[in-house]
Structure formats: C-alpha cells, structure tokens
Amino acid sequence: MKELPNNKRGKKRVLFDKPRSYIMGIPVIFWLLTIIITPVILMLIMSFRQKVGYDISNILTLSNYLEILKKPSYVKILLRSFRIALIASTLAIFASYPLAYYISRKIRKGRHLLFMLIIAPLWISYLVRIIAWRAILGNKGLINSTLMALGLIKEPLSFLLYNQFAVAITLTYIAIPFVFIPLYTALEKIPVNLIDAARDLGANEFHTFINVILPLCIPGLLTGFMLAFIISLGDYIIPMQLGGTGGMMLGNIIWSQFGFAFNWPLGAALGFVLFSIAAVILAITQKFGSREGMLYE
C-alpha cells in the first residue's frame, strides 16, 4: 500500500509529531516495558546469579553458562532439541507445500474455506491436540487397539509413544498451520502472467514450477520454516506428555530448574540461551524472509 504523505502538502516525512499524538502510545509502552522488557532483563540478570544452598547469591558470574557447556547431558539435550525441531519443521514444510500449491493454484471455489480449515487448528486447543495424539499413539490407543482387534499383533506396540518419534510427529502437526500461511501467501502473490509467460516460452508444468514458482516462494518457505523451528525448539508440554525420558527437550530441562531442581539461575541461563537462538533466527527471517507471511504482520 502506498504511504500517505504525512503532512498535507506532501513535504518530506516529519520525524516527530505533535506531543498530543503520543498519548495513544502510553498504555502500549507501559505494557511493553512492564511485562515484556523488564521480565526479560530480570531473566538475564537472574542467569548471572548463582544458587547457593537454598539461596540465590547476588554476585554475578558466568558459572551457569559454563555449567551448561560443561555438562554433556545438557549439550546432548540441546542438540537433540535442534534435531527434533529441524525434523518437525522440515516435515511441516513438505506436508504444507503441496497443499498450499494445490489450494492457491488449482482451486477456484471455496478457497477461503479451505484456507481457514487449515489454519483453524492453530487456535483450537493446543492441549486437546496433544490429548488426541496420545489417544492415537498410546498403548490402548487407536493404532494399537485397531491392530490388536485385527489380530495383527498380540502385545501393544510400545515404540509409538514416549519417544522422539511421537514428539516429532505431534510438533509437525502443531507446526503445519504456521508454515502453511507464509507459503500460501507467497504462492498466491505470484502473478498469473508470469506463469503464462513461462508456458508460452515452452516450459511444461514441471519446469514452470522449478524455474518460476519455486524460486518466488523462497522467502515464504524461509519464514515458515523459521517460525516452525522456533515454536518446536521451545516446546516443553509435548515432550513432557509424549516424549518419555528419551524424548526430553530443552524446554523440559528449563521447566525442571523451576520445579523440583529449584535452580532458577540455571533455568534462567537456559532460558536465555533459547531466547538468543530465537532472536538470531528471527533477525535472519526479518532480513531474508517474507514480511507478509509472518503470522501477525
């Protein structure tokens, strides 16, 4: 959309307005400072403090960060979280892309409804969707009880639940709508003339796709992938519910520092590690990804 001139004569942009126009900003600035910026800064400070017995000392050190690097189990869980998040977001991309392509290019009527049906699960209870996957993969779940009723197996298959596979599939399920939106937006924006031109020049559907459509989707693909990755990386409820001990992720060790381990400074340090990873990824996405596809842009 075209930028409207800021003053009526269309002179150069004014940097500041009259003070009156800032009144509107007071509540939102207050919100931003009190419950977003301040808590994150306090978390950063907490991450430099140290647990001493049952107390937290006021001396600032790097010991929590060093502990994370020194403990092989933490590094292992961090790497595992990266791997699971990578798998889930890749699967989500591969699952969503053909769907986005089909709906944006092949469907004429009811496109809006089909779009809504894919993104609606985004807002339908996160917890219910976890319950659903436990009900499908569990010992008395859909898959096992069907196979047993058919006489194909005698004992329930135990490899379905409480492992990384169950976590990855549920995260994929959660990530699909996040990935779908930027992909769909990118595909929909491609002008028809461009595709007609490719056809006129003799490209078949496959070549049009590889040489014209796919390159134009790259910013959307990047945005979708990054969003799915961040969301998967930081999840702790899904690994808790479906991961068992072998499927623990970064979020779980953060959670346990605030729970039974009661080591808040270490938990804050782990939280800040996650925050930094997310911030770097978001910065990359803002630079190279598609703006329009961002969920709330």
Add this chain to the structure above:
Amino acid sequence: MKKERRKFKLSPLGIYAVLAYSFLYLPLAVVIVFSFSPTKSIVGFSGFTTRWYIKLFNDEALIAALIHSLQVSLTAVSIAVVVGTSGAFFLVRANFPGKQLFRSLSQLPLILPGIILGIALLILFMNLGFELSMFSILMGHVCFTTPVIMFQVASRLQRLPRSFEYAAKDLGATPVKTFWYVTLPMIRTAIIGGALLAFTMSFDEIIITYFLTGTWTTLPVFIYGMMRFGLSPQVFAISTVVLTFAMVLIVLMAKFTAVREEL
C-alpha cells in the same frame, strides 16, 4: 473440453489434499469419538454413552477451573482491547524514531516460545515478592492477547483512507467526535474479531500459564492435572467441550474479520 473438465476427477495433488485434511482433523475426531465410548477402548465400540459428560457437571473442581478460565480470559481481553487498540493508533498514526524496533518488540509475545515469557514473568513476580495467584496468570495473558488485537486493528487502520476523518474535521467535528462517529465504526469489526481471537487463544493457553499458576488454576491447567493419571474418558469429554467452544468462537471470529487479509 470444458464439460470433461468439470467431471469430478481427483488429481494426485487432490488426493494428497484429502489425506492432509484427514491428518489435520482425524485426531480431533478421535477425541470426540472416545468421549462417547462406554469403555476406554475405541475398537469394539460397544454402544454410546453421555455418562462422562454428566460426570463433568458434577465435578466441582472442574467447574471452578472453568469459571476461573472465563474470568481470566474476559479480563485479559478487556485490558488487551484498550491497550491494543490505542497501541494500533500509535503504531499506524504517530511518527517516531525506532518505530520498527517498537513493532518487532511488540510482536515478541506472539513469536517467542511461550516458555521464555513464562519464566521471565515468574522471575518478575518473585522479584516483586508477589504470590502466584489470579493476578500473575492475568498478566501472563495480557502479555500475548494485547499484540493479537493491536496487529489486527493496525492492519485495518493502515488500509483506511484518512479522507473520512479529514472530512469530519472540516465539518467541525471535535477529535473525540471524529473518533466516535467516524473512525470507530470503521475499525469495530477488526476490534471484535481480534478480541474473539485473543479470547480463544487465552482460553486454552497453558505454556505460559503453567509457570504462573499457584493454587488458583485455570481449565487447561486443571485438564493437564487430570492427564497425569492417564487419559480417562472424562478427559476426552472435557476436551470435546473445549473443542466445540473453540470452533464456535473461530467461526464467529471469521465472520467478523476477513482473516485472510488481517493476518
């Protein structure tokens, strides 16, 4: 040629689409079917019962958690409507340096993993010496409902021509009157749609809430507690209720906003 095309023929992509929609919706269907099953198993489905639903109504702790959830979500959304709408005007109409930074920071609650805000707010309340209570949960919810409404309203405001407001001013309307009679009616559906979306998100939020919960629990945290003892039929029944409620809200929300454009 044309007639042949109209025949319903599924291409490989079409078949894939059908499978993909099944993948998205079958798990939810499983929950609903389980909730009506008299036994715990879905296969050998031996009849139909609404027993689990009746049990829900008699569970006082569950009803209390439901009421708590409604209280938190309604209060959080009311605050978010005021902060978010005024914030949208600030974002779209005011000029100030660092606007891009402000926009990015305001988006954080929506794109950061919830666990970060959960622990950050927990540390804030500890520093202030507050007990975990309804207030801490409420603040957690105001955190992410505000930007939902703010960005919905902002995208509407951006597309509104200002000529209507200039016309109102030229005709002698005060700024308050201009806002009330001209601007507000034009952004009303965006506010309602944003509020419904924010309410839906708030009503089933657990990732942040779980860190901020003391003894006062919301419905998702209560359901989460029920799940510790395995998935009982009641869990499926309450899930079905929550699912239906969310669906209704989403349909309403879609009616109020052309979501496609607002996203």
